Amino acid sequence: MARALEISIIGLLLIALFLPFVFADSTAFADKLNYFSTVENHTVYITNNEGVNTTYTVTVPAGWTGFDGTGCTEAAGTITCANVTANATVTYLLQNPSSPTKYTVTTVSTTGGTTNNVSFLAIPDNEIFHTLVEYGRGRGNYFFDSYTDTSSSSTAGSGKTGIGCPYLPNGTLFELNYLHKLFNTKQYFHLADADATDATWTCTYSNDTVVREHLVTSINRGALWTVSYKIDEIEGSWERMGYLGQNFFAGTYTVGQNITVNCTDIVYTLAAAGGNLSVAEDSFTLQFVDREPFAVTASSSSTIGNGTSEVLITYVINNTDIHNTDTVIIEIEAPAYSQFIGTRGELWGVGRDKFTYELTDMPAGASETITLVARFDTSAAGSITAVNLTDGVKVKYVTCWEWNAYNPQEYTQLVSASGVGTAPVNMSVPSEIVGVQNRINLIYDLVIDLNTTITQINTTVTQIETFVEYFNSTTFNGTTLQDILDQLGNFSVNVSNEDLLAQINSSRDDILTRIQYLQEFDEELVFLVTDSFVLQDKARDEIAQGDRQAAMNSLRESNERLREAADRLATLQSQAEMQLSSSSFSWWPVVFVFVLIGIIGAVLLMRSRKGRGKDFSRRYR
Incomplete structure (x- = not known):
């Protein structure tokens, strides 16, 4: 009898010891914890791990709207999941407000059983995932960022540059590296030590040559490259990065053509906050433009005679393309049989074969007008009827896809004399x-x-x-x-x-x-x-x-x-x-x-x- 009682007591103790492992806490889990300016429905799953039938109730947060789900009903701001059987999963829907305050955390508690909270975060998608594009390699030239936030107070981690320059040069061999940056948002949930896990996404790229990749799980080339990425864990650094690099050869693309990078189905789990964070899409387009955008014209109302004469020449330099330039240096060579002796309003006292003019920048569509005085001596010119108004124009400049480099490349465009403009010459009439x-x-x-x-x-x-x-x-x-x-x-x-x-x-x-x-x-x-x-x-x-x-x-x-x-x-x-x-x-x-x-x-x-x-x-x- 005593032996039987002892066995019974031991059995009860074992049951008490292992029961928590058999019947654990219930779990609440949201398919998407993040939202911002778009109204959308968030599905919350409750799984009954209590071991017995359990009823759960949830109070809909202020400003949010609740809806029925599977096994749950909403009435007067309260969601009730009645008599949920053991190991069963039920769902309900919460709809976020349309104009939240940025970084607002809304915590939803569940009554019934022992169930974790679910916290929702108001945050733009591009503070969870965005793509930084590097032109070249090793020069820190991050010239474009898919991050397009309009709030000056917001940051998105290292390398944030704003939208930058969405243009690429035609007729040039270059390399692009796409740095896909994924951020653990735990700090906004007030979680000092919480890992984000199981991050995945897929991107498509133009089918140009791939030269490097990182954290890629699959890659396939068809009309486009299709590349899948996976990061097992985003720890305390708060960000991880998968990337892909491509070479672009001169002549592959012409002015006006585009390449598009499209990343979709971006998702990771932040279990400590009670769900997933996800971004539907991060997409951007880069357009090929003319790397030599300048057009130069020259004109003069004067006729040049036989001998020495002074002529006013007006030069107009236009940035004819859609991309901006800066650090612009314009060098105008004097016409044949002449030297420049001054500008409109200033005579130098000496003749010069070249005039140099510098500008801080010249935006797309902008123009600059320069009027110079040229002194001609055509006495030894022979039989000519016209003269080019310059021996050539050289424009040096830095393009927007080079602005962020440690050592920006300077481009030089040479404009031939024949296309700028001419002035008539009458050698039978003395210059006087x-x-x-x-x-x-x-x-x-x-x-x-x-x-x-x-x-x-x-x-x-x-x-x-x-x-x-x-x-x-x-x-x-x-x-x-x-x-x-x-x-x-x-x-x-x-x-x-x-x-x-x-x-x-x-x-x-x-x-x-x-x-x-x-x-x-x-x-x-x-x-x-x-x-x-x-x-x-x-x-x-x-x-x-x-x-x-x-x-x-x-x-x-x-x-x-x-x-x-x-x-x-x-x-x-x-x-x-x-x-x-x-x-x-x-x-x-x-x-x-x-x-x-x-x-x-x-x-x-x-x-x-x-x-x-x-x-x-x-x-x-």
Whole structure:
């Protein structure tokens, strides 16, 4: 009897000892713990390991929505999984909110049996998985990242660069390495020591040559490469990386073609948080562009004669492609039979065979205009009818796919002289004759600019007179003092109109520039024009001080100085015509045409000056 009792006690002790291993805690497990701005349903599985039938209840978190599943029903914010048999698994659904606060953790507890919690995390997909692309190898040139977060406060681990440069060069042999970065998000769940396990994903690539791979479990080449990856465990470093490298040969792709990398079914388990984290897709496209994006054109309104002459040449450099460049250096070779002697606005005093111009950057579609003065000597040129406006242009630059490298490669584009532009050459006409005609054209353009400025001054004077007339005709009986003050405020705005002042200043700058380029610098003309500008500035100051009468007087004087300048220009034009008519050149029909052009210009000048004088005098009679 005692022996039997002893055996029974031992048996009960053994049952008590091993029962926890037979009947363990129940488990709750979510198919996807992560979410962000997209509303989606998360399936939660509950497995009854209690050894007996058990009822489970879950309170739906605030802001979330619960739905029935298999063996579970939702009512009034409570999910009930009633009388779940031992070893059975039931499910219910939770729908996340659409506008969560980033990194919010929502913990769901289960009542009934002994069941773990499930925690959901609001986090963008690209902070779980993204692809960093390296151009070349060993230079740290991570030029593109599939990470496209718009939040400046967010990070995604080492190597995050933002979207970067989605372009590749045509006609170039290069290597790309795709670094697929997977992150253990345990820190956001407040888990200091939790491993992520069983990470898997699959990517497809263009079928170009594969030169390296890491953590690959299968690889197959068809129309595309299909590559599967697996990482058993992501430990305390919080990130692991599988990668693949490819070679791209020059000529394989043309401008406008693309390659696409598409990674799908990215998933790993974070058991300590109660489920999986998954990303449906990480995809991006890189486009081939012209590695030599610059177009250069040159033009000149001058004809080059036989002998020595000075010509203005305008060069326009355009970035015609869709990718940006920086550290741009433009080198323009002087045309044949010439040297550069200055820029528009500055003469150097020496001749140069090459002009160099540097820019910090030149974005896609941007252009840069450079105007240079070239001194030609065609006396030994022989029989030519045209000349290229440069002996060639060299553009050095760094492209966006090189910006992040430790030692960025500098590209050089050579633009041939034949495609830039030409100027006509008339070797039968001495350069002195051509120079006189160019000077006549310049004077005529200058007169037009002077008349434009006179019109703008007259507009300002009219505004002043309009206000004065209003002020003098207004009485307190018909108008309040506030009305007068309001009108005074309106007048101040009108007089200081930024558009009007900008137009006047622009005309002033252009007039001075044109005067500086007259082959004979006329001191009297410059004095008259600059004195007029000083009087304009004085009028503005007087208006600001409220002295209307003084401002009107200053504007009248400014106008008169411009009229005297126009008279001086007419004199210069007459001198140019006389020089033209007294030339020893024997081709008299050409001389006749030049003289006729000069006479027409003089007539237009005098008519314009006379007409404007009538308008002005009539205004101040």
